[in-house]
């Protein structure tokens with residue numbers, strides 16, 4: 001599938017364009033999306049040259065706004081604020097895309113029943129450099145080729161048969177970069193505590209995590225195979241692994257991290273339905 005969006009056919013409205021939707025938009029523009037085909041409705045978004053921006057849906061409609069592609073990019077807690085007004089502009093021609101954590105396809109279909117398709121996308125911030133992960137599931141008459149064209153420039157795309165695992169995926173790949181950044185930060189802090197300068201520690205930690213993940217992806221091996229290539233019997237690595245592996249603490253910690261993030265998605269969905 002092409003990574004160019006030059007031929008993307010349709011007008012796109014972004015309702016909310018902060019960190020995540022802004023990262024997607026930046027990548028789409030790099031991939032050739034015509035800025036004239038995009039509008040943003042966001043009361044606080046930073047100005048973006050060449051793109052029509054509005055503080056409210058009423059203002060966008062007043063300016064003759066129309067779009068076949070509408071993407072929800074605000075917080076799930078704000079769905080109630082925008083849904084009623086937006087539902088009026090979502091017709092049988094509209095693909096309603098949502099990157100909102102927690103909010104299910106069933107919730108989207110209830111809010112936007114007239115849409116041609118409801119499409120739940122769970123991107124991550126590395127979309128900014130085309131190295132993200134987007135999980136996608138849809139409902140209705142979705143144009144899968146067009147959706148693929150939109151998501152491919154953002155990085156890896158995983159199509160799910162339905163959105164039953166999307167809250168877990170949200171924790172895993174959506175929140176995932178923040179967990180990785182925290183691990184790197186903590187690794188660097190530990191290096192600093194043991195004697196490295198702060199600058200060297202962060203530089204070395206970033207390069208070590210980056211190199212290791214690049215090698216893992218390039219090798220096609222399982223992590224255990226590469227661990228064995230680093231850890232000499234009775235050597236330094238094994239001494240560290242013995243701490244990392246003790247009592248299954250790392251596995252338990254990461255399971256708890258993902259469970260908490262996944263379950264928060266369910267709570268956000270309740271809030272978005274006005275039930276939280």
Ligand SMILES: NC(=O)C1=CN([C@@H]2O[C@H](COP(=O)(O)OP(=O)(O)OC[C@H]3O[C@@H](n4cnc5c(N)ncnc54)[C@H](O)[C@@H]3O)[C@@H](O)[C@H]2O)C=CC1
Pocket residue numbers: 015016017018019020021022041042043044045073074075076078081082099100101122123124125174175
């Ligand atoms: N940040 C991330 O890495 C990821 C975020 N998401 C989802 O993306 C969505 C946005 O998250 P962020 O970009 O992190 O938040 P953000 O706070 O950076 O962006 C939200 C934007 O919505 C705007 N906004 C607020 N009220 C609005 C309204 N009534 N109408 C239109 N726009 C309004 C804000 O001005 C802001 O620019 C959330 O639903 C989140 O669950 C999903 C995956 C990853």
Ligand SMILES: O=C(O)[C@@H]1CCC=N1
Pocket residue numbers: 101170171174175
């Ligand atoms: O923290 C959040 O709620 C959003 C969803 C995944 C990443 N950021």
